[in-house]
Each structure stands twice: as C-alpha cells, then as structure tokens.
Amino acid sequence: MPASARNWILACLPAGVVxxxxxxxxxxxxxxxxxxxxxPVLQNEDSLNxxxxxxxxxxxxxxxxxxxxxxxxxxxxxxxxxxxxALHGTIPSLEEIREFQAMSGGDRLERWTLKLLDDRRFxxxxxxxxxRAFVGVAQGQFIVFRRDRFKAWLSEQIQANTPxxxxxxxxxxxxxxxxxxxxxxxxxxxxxxxNLDRNKLTGSTVRAFLGQRIDCAQCHDHPFDHWKQTDFExxxxxxxxxxxxxxxxxxxxxxxxxxxxxxxxxxxTVAPQVPFLNECLPEEGTLRERLATWVTxxxxxxxxxxxxxxxxxLLFGVPYIDPVDDLPAPTDLTQExxxxxxxxxxxxxxxxxxxxxxxxxxxxxxxxxxxSTTDMVDAEEIQRATRAWALFPLVRLRPEQIIGSMLQSxxxxxxxxxxxxxxxxxxxxxxxxxxREYGDLGSDELNDFPGTIPQxxxxxxxxxxRDNGSAxxxxxxxxxxxxxxSNDKRIETCFLVCLSRPPTEVELTHFLKQYESAxxxxxxxxxxxxxxxxxxxxxxxxxxH
Amino acid sequence: xxxFPLFSQSLSRRDLCKVALxxxxxxxxxxxxxxxxxxxxxxxxxxxxxxxxxxxxSQLETWDPHPGTQIGGPGKAISTVVPGLQISxxxxxxxxxxGGMSVIRSMVSKEGDHERGTKYLKTGYRxxxxxxxxxxxxxxxHEAPDKGLEIPQHISMGNTQFPARGGYLxxxxxAFRVPDPGKNIGNMRSGVGDPRQERRLENxxxxxxxxxxxxxxxxxxxxxxxxxxxxxxxxxxxxxxxxEIEKEPAAVRAAYGDSPFGRGCLVARxxxxxxxxxxxxxxxxxxxxxxxxxxHQTQSKILDPAFxxxxxxxxxxxxxxxxxxxxxxxxxxxPKINPLDGRDHWPSGFSCIVGGGGLKGDTIIGETDxxxxxxxxxxxxxxxxxxxxxxxxxxIDFTKELISPIGRPLALSDGTPIDKLV
Numbered sequence: 001m002p003a004s005a006r007n008w009i010l011a012c013l014p015a016g017v018v019x020x021x022x023x024x025x026x027x028x029x030x031x032x033x034x035x036x037x038x039x040p041v042l043q044n045e046d047s048l049n050x051x052x053x054x055x056x057x058x059x060x061x062x063x064x065x066x067x068x069x070x071x072x073x074x075x076x077x078x079x080x081x082x083x084x085x086a087l088h089g090t091i092p093s094l095e096e097i098r099e100f101q102a103m104s105g106g107d108r109l110e111r112w113t114l115k116l117l118d119d120r121r122f123x124x125x126x127x128x129x130x131x132r133a134f135v136g137v138a139q140g141q142f143i144v145f146r147r148d149r150f151k152a153w154l155s156e157q158i159q160a161n162t163p164x165x166x167x168x169x170x171x172x173x174x175x176x177x178x179x180x181x182x183x184x185x186x187x188x189x190x191x192x193x194x195n196l197d198r199n200k201l202t203g204s205t206v207r208a209f210l211g212q213r214i215d216c217a218q219c220h221d222h223p224f225d226h227w228k229q230t231d232f233e234x235x236x237x238x239x240x241x242x243x244x245x246x247x248x249x250x251x252x253x254x255x256x257x258x259x260x261x262x263x264x265x266x267x268x269t270v271a272p273q274v275p276f277l278n279e280c281l282p283e284e285g286t287l288r289e290r291l292a293t294w295v296t297x298x299x300x301x302x303x304x305x306x307x308x309x310x311x312x313x314l315l316f317g318v319p320y321i322d323p324v325d326d327l328p329a330p331t332d333l334t335q336e337x338x339x340x341x342x343x344x345x346x347x348x349x350x351x352x353x354x355x356x357x358x359x360x361x362x363x364x365x366x367x368x369x370x371x372s373t374t375d376m377v378d379a380e381e382i383q384r385a386t387r388a389w390a391l392f393p394l395v396r397l398r399p400e401q402i403i404g405s406m407l408q409s410x411x412x413x414x415x416x417x418x419x420x421x422x423x424x425x426x427x428x429x430x431x432x433x434x435x436r437e438y439g440d441l442g443s444d445e446l447n448d449f450p451g452t453i454p455q456x457x458x459x460x461x462x463x464x465x466r467d468n469g470s471a472x473x474x475x476x477x478x479x480x481x482x483x484x485x486s487n488d489k490r491i492e493t494c495f496l497v498c499l500s501r502p503p504t505e506v507e508l509t510h511f512l513k514q515y516e517s518a519x520x521x522x523x524x525x526x527x528x529x530x531x532x533x534x535x536x537x538x539x540x541x542x543x544x545h
Numbered sequence: 546x547x548x549f550p551l552f553s554q555s556l557s558r559r560d561l562c563k564v565a566l567x568x569x570x571x572x573x574x575x576x577x578x579x580x581x582x583x584x585x586x587x588x589x590x591x592x593x594x595x596x597x598x599x600x601x602x603s604q605l606e607t608w609d610p611h612p613g614t615q616i617g618g619p620g621k622a623i624s625t626v627v628p629g630l631q632i633s634x635x636x637x638x639x640x641x642x643x644g645g646m647s648v649i650r651s652m653v654s655k656e657g658d659h660e661r662g663t664k665y666l667k668t669g670y671r672x673x674x675x676x677x678x679x680x681x682x683x684x685x686x687h688e689a690p691d692k693g694l695e696i697p698q699h700i701s702m703g704n705t706q707f708p709a710r711g712g713y714l715x716x717x718x719x720a721f722r723v724p725d726p727g728k729n730i731g732n733m734r735s736g737v738g739d740p741r742q743e744r745r746l747e748n749x750x751x752x753x754x755x756x757x758x759x760x761x762x763x764x765x766x767x768x769x770x771x772x773x774x775x776x777x778x779x780x781x782x783x784x785x786x787x788x789e790i791e792k793e794p795a796a797v798r799a800a801y802g803d804s805p806f807g808r809g810c811l812v813a814r815x816x817x818x819x820x821x822x823x824x825x826x827x828x829x830x831x832x833x834x835x836x837x838x839x840x841h842q843t844q845s846k847i848l849d850p851a852f853x854x855x856x857x858x859x860x861x862x863x864x865x866x867x868x869x870x871x872x873x874x875x876x877x878x879x880p881k882i883n884p885l886d887g888r889d890h891w892p893s894g895f896s897c898i899v900g901g902g903g904l905k906g907d908t909i910i911g912e913t914d915x916x917x918x919x920x921x922x923x924x925x926x927x928x929x930x931x932x933x934x935x936x937x938x939x940x941i942d943f944t945k946e947l948i949s950p951i952g953r954p955l956a957l958s959d960g961t962p963i964d965k966l967v
Contacts, residue, residue, distance in 0.1 A: 323950065394760065394763045396767065451768065452719060453717075456772045503755075510748070533748070
C-alpha cells in the first residue's frame, strides 16, 4: 500500500469512528421502541357505559335541581385538546389532529382516549402528577431519597396498569433499598436531618390516599374537625417500627413508638390504632402492612373517594371537591343517595382499582364534554354553572403543559418516545429550565392562582418563545412558511398547530392581509413568526378551556 | 372588529403600550407617580431591604465574636461606632457605618435544616405541609400595595434556592427575581423592533378577541390580559432604570464591590429611591461545615463593602429613616469547631443586624454563652417577634387575620414586637 494511501486512511480513521458512533447513536435513539400502535378497537364495555350513564344522570339531576342549562357539547377538536393536555401534558400535534380527523365513527373520541392512555407519555406524565401528590417536589436528602427512581417506578406501574390499591399498599409497606426498590422512597422522602419524620409520613399518607388533612392534629385536637391528637399519634405509631438504615427501609420489631407528652413532658409509648373502621384493620402482618391494608380496604370508602377526586382534578385541572385532600366524611349510603365520588369510587373498587378505566369514565361523561362558552352574561350565574360542572372551567395550564405545548407546536410531527434523541433531550431540558423560570406550582398544583408578570414576560420575550417561534428549516414556523400551500391553508395550519382549531373568519381575514402584503419569503417568514407569537401569548394557548 | 386607532402613525414604545392597553383593563391601572423618587424623610413610605445570608453565617465570625475564648476560634473583634458594640474584625468598613443600627445576638429558631430554616426565617412561620406561608415582602405588598409603581413591588436579587414566595396569598406576590442584578433583568426586551411589536400586539388582540367570545367574564377573571398589560407597562416604564447601574459613578460602583451581591445592594438603593418597598438581596455561601474561618473571610470581603456602602448611601440620601435594613440568614453555627475546622448548624442563639426605618438604634439585644454550653441565649428573640416589630414599624397591623385557603384564620405575624427596638 503506498504511503499516501496509508496516511489517508489514518487521517480518515477518527472521522470514520465519529461518523460510526453518531450513526449508531442516531439509529439506537431514533429506532422506535415500538411502531405506533394501531388505534384500539373499543370493547363493548357495558358495565363501563352503565357507570357513565349513572354519572350523567347524577349531573342531569343536579342541573335540573339548580335550574341550570348546561353548556353545549364542545366540538371534537376542543375535546381532543383537553384530552391531550390532561393525559400527556401537551397539546395534540398536527400529525395527531390529522390522524384523528381521518378516523370515522361516532365513538372516535372514546377510541382516541384509549390510544392516549396506551401511549407511554400518559404513564410518564401521570407519574409526575402522582409523585407530587405522594412525596412533593423537593429533592430531599439525596443519599437516601431518589425522586427520579420513584417517578420512574410509578411510571412503570401505571404503564402496566397495576391496580391502584396494590400500588398504594406497596408504597406504605415497601421494604428495601431506595434505589433497588424505588417504592420505598415514599418512606425515605420523610427523612430530614438524618431522622425519619414519622409525623410527616402520617400526614402525607392520610392526605394523599384518604383525602383528609389531619396534620393539625399533630400538635392539638383538630379545631373544626373531629380529629384528635390521639388519632394522629395512633396512626403514626404504625410507622413506629420502620427504620431507614444502610440496607434500606426495614421493619424493626424491637422499636416502640414514643412521644413526649406536651403537658407532662414525659415520654409515653403509643400503641398503633386507627381512628375509624377498626374492623378493617387486619391482625396479621407488620405494622405497615396492616396500615396499608386498612387504608386500601374495600370498606374504607375514603380511599376510593379520594382517588376519584384526585383523578377528576387531574383531568379538569380542578378537583371535584376542593381542596383535593380535604374531603367531607362519607355519608351513609343507606340513608342518602350516592354523590359523584361515591359513583366513581364504587366503579373504581368493583373493577380492580383500574386508573385507566376511571379516566375513561370521567372523560366520557357529560361534564368533560361541556363547552366553556356560554350566552350567560351574569358573573354569578357563570360561577354557579361552572361550580356545578355545567360549564367547562377555564383553568390555567401547569408550567409543564405550557412548555410541552410550546415545544409540540414547534414541530409538525408528534414529539413522543418515538421521536429522535435530539427532540426528546430538547424536550427534557427545556421543560426543566422553563418550569424553573416559570415558577413551579409544587405539590399544590391543583390550586388555581392567576399568572404572574414574569410569566407573561417569559412567554412574550423569553428564550423559549424565541427559539420555538423563529423560523428555521426544522421547526413548524419555517416549515409552514416554506410549504407550497395557499395562504389560507398556511394560516389554518398555524392555528391547528398552536390552538388545535381552525381560525375564525375575522382571524383569517386579518392574517391573510399580512401574508398578501408580504412580497418575498423573508417577509412571509416574519408574518408567520408574528402570528405564532400572538398564538403563544393568547389566553387560549395557556388556559385549558 | 377591533381596530387600532393610531395604527398608521409612528409610535414610541410607551405610546404603543398605552394603545395596547386601551380597551382592556387600562382604566384599572394606577396613575404614574413620578414623585416617589423625590420623596425623603417622613413623607416617604417605608421600605425594607433584607440582606439574605444563605447557608447560615456563623454568629461568631460576624456580629457576635467571642475572641480569646475556646468557642471564638482564631477571630478577633473590633469596636464599632456604636458604643459598646464589637463585631468581627473582618468588617472594618461596616464598623464605621453601623451608627443607628442594632444587633440582636439572641435569635432562636427550631429549624436546623436549610430549607425549613429559610422558610421560617423568610415568613415568620415554621413550615408545615398544608400551608405555604407568605414571605415578609409578600405580606407588605399585599397589605400596602403601591399604586404608583410600574415595576414589581416585591423584588429578590441574586441567585437563591428558596426565593421569597407569595404563599397562600398567591403566586402574583412571589418576589420578582433578578438573578444577576446590575447586568440584566431578563425578558424585558421584546426582541423585535417597534413596528413588528406593534403588529404582534395587534395580532394578539385579534386572537384574544376570538377567544373572548362566549367567555368574556371568564377570561377577565383569568387576569391574562391585565398581566400582559402590566408586563408591557413594565417593559416601557421609566422606572426600569432603577435596575441599571451604568450611570452610577465608577467610584460608587467600586465602593459596593463588583460582585452580584454588591451590585444587588446598589440596585436595592436605587429601587428604594424609586419607591419599591420590599427588596431582598441574596448572598449565598455561608454553609461552612469545613474551613469555617477562611470561608467567612471570603464572604466578608463581599459583604463588608456592600453592606457598609449601602448604609452610608442611605444615610447620605436621607433614606435610612424610612428604610429598614435587615441582615440575617437561616440560622447560626455551632460554638464547637468540628474536626474539619468547620461549624455546623445552630438555630439557637444566632445574630442579625437590623435598623433604620424608625427602629431604635444603637441597641444590643441578648447575649450568648461564652462557653457555648448554654443552648439558649439570654433575652431570646423569636423570628415572629422580629417580624412583628418590622411590620409594626411599617404601620401594618400584624395582628390582622387573613383566611388561609383551608379556611383557617392566620395572623400576619403571631409574634410580639421587641420592646427595645420600637
């Protein structure tokens, strides 16, 4: 081989290696985990439909009694946007809208719901929501608490459709190392300053799973509820034998739960006891296993009602009963008719605590389908209708939903687990940065507060808006500008991509004028950018409606 | 259809915003009070500047030195202009400027964790899972909103992990954050020229109009438009100049020190002049579990010139009487020096400097035990007592109860004003 050829080979070798690595990574990351699922065929679920009817009847009766005329049914694209925001934390892509539009049949929204629930994005999005409810947003003490593992574990459980009661039992009674058995992070999240805060565990257990706040009773008898300090101590005693040590979360039968009496300042041992439904507490098992069984016992109606209220809250952005973790005591069903949470809760219990099924029921029932527009002009009337779910509420999107939507709208194709690594990494990092700058709502995310000035500034002038809203050959602003389509079509596409709806006549006329006065490609690009800017900053973009 | 009345004429940014505000909620916006910057002395509404020492500074290497004792470490003490007050010799500039200020050496807290401690110290309430308490600045803004301001009334400068929050009073009362003061204030420029910004706002109006149809009242309630309006007002406000320090004489900038904290203190003075009432300037880096003494030397080189110059300038400009300055962190450090030459968290018996705004000056409150054995100092002062004192001086009724979202009545502060300071 001549020397010059050898030199060439040597010179090309590094480049060749780099190229090989790049293509391998690209191949590995872009190869879909699985091809897009075919849209599921709806099983003829009579029992599910019966519950939907029951829910609908409940509301029909409510509305009649309160003399409310429910809002009209929202159009399908609006409902589709609601579904995507609720289940994936983003708006639908143009690709998805087109796919949906190509479907036929009166039940296409129901089938679309199933498709969204099967998508990995659902498990990922809901696991973050649940993580917030269970352990909050704090990163905690890194050495013993791994929030990322916890969230990934929850995502696996949701994807596998683990019955919710089973999932909760694992959280309360789990044992092992926080890395290998990530469910135990529910326990280690309560470690502060090297100590396990058992009171915190009691508070979050009761709030997250039973929808009750008994935290006040930690120090004194609850001021306006029937919780006593002894109730709190008795419940906390179930966590009395849990230990966090090198080998992970363990039960130590030798431990006794002791508290310092506030009056006498003497320590006394507290025996584990539940504040109600003593008959649901099993004799067998470790203390935490017994507590877990009691919390999720089929007769403990607080469990199913709290679950239904939380899921409702995640779908609408507002819980059915607000706040999400402070529900009234269940009524006696032999005396009183079931309320909404009883109806949903019963179906949940009788069908294996199936989260996906519960979601299907809620989104198929009347309230989720109401329009958010009304002819009513009286503020009080509107509020009354909204509170009775006869009018779909306007709810501010969570920061993740806003950045998720912004990123999705900058791509014409769906950004999901099948997207290339670059897209997914961009989504991952943008979300973290944006949420931090926008202001994280923390675990309090079902409380509605108005937006802030920095948020408006961030949407108008921030880097994220600039990146996603400036034309490039790879993003939708650039693509829509350069596509060989009519200006009408161009405007329609922008609206579908950002707001999941076609433009109104007025909007179409307004933007057509701008496109028509743009004489070259560069000017057209600016018109599209300015149109996108307006869509990003419109209330319609950052509110669920 | 909505039409812009002045569309074809050329407009300044300010005019443009006024036009953009037309037809929305502009009538709710206050008139512009351009006089705030001129006001001095008793006619000026009071402000609070909190110098936040993130990480928990050692009381022994700052305002409560015990030279020559076992707990004192290698540090020495110097006298200050306040009779009888000695502080660490790492603060020679500050020692000259402390006249009229007071030192509390007996702050007591029960929170030894950074996050919990910070929350307690910034709100006056110990953190609990079901209630997010509002920070002092949010309370001030909520109780005494300033109609003349086009810029936020509650501002936090410098990076911080736990910025002051609006808590249950609402996210709109969160501190407006300026991570790198004196440099830029983020997202304040529209990024396009005026004609395009004009077109963008016009587009936004068209799209918003469409959404409002059938949702007039609901959209009003979202405050979406009014938030955008206020953001636009801020973008074009003359008051934004308070954040700019280029025009300050080089000597002044140098005196504060060219650090984010130094610049933040200079901006804080400018904000006070502009009429902003609650400002926080953050200085992190006090978590001295190892090499405590050298760590404090590094920190003091940032804090000493900035704090001293701030006090000096406030006095020179007749602003200290109407500005409370508080320098505090989330807790102090242990009297015991650990094997890494560090000091660990110590929430009982730490120090702060407070004064101005009509508080009694030249006062020293509390003493810590020179042997370090007694856990609680004499004359212990709880965090809520400090806040009750400050709120009272601001003429805010701290006993006033607000109803938290869960229907629980909560006083603005459940402390008692400190006699020696009011």
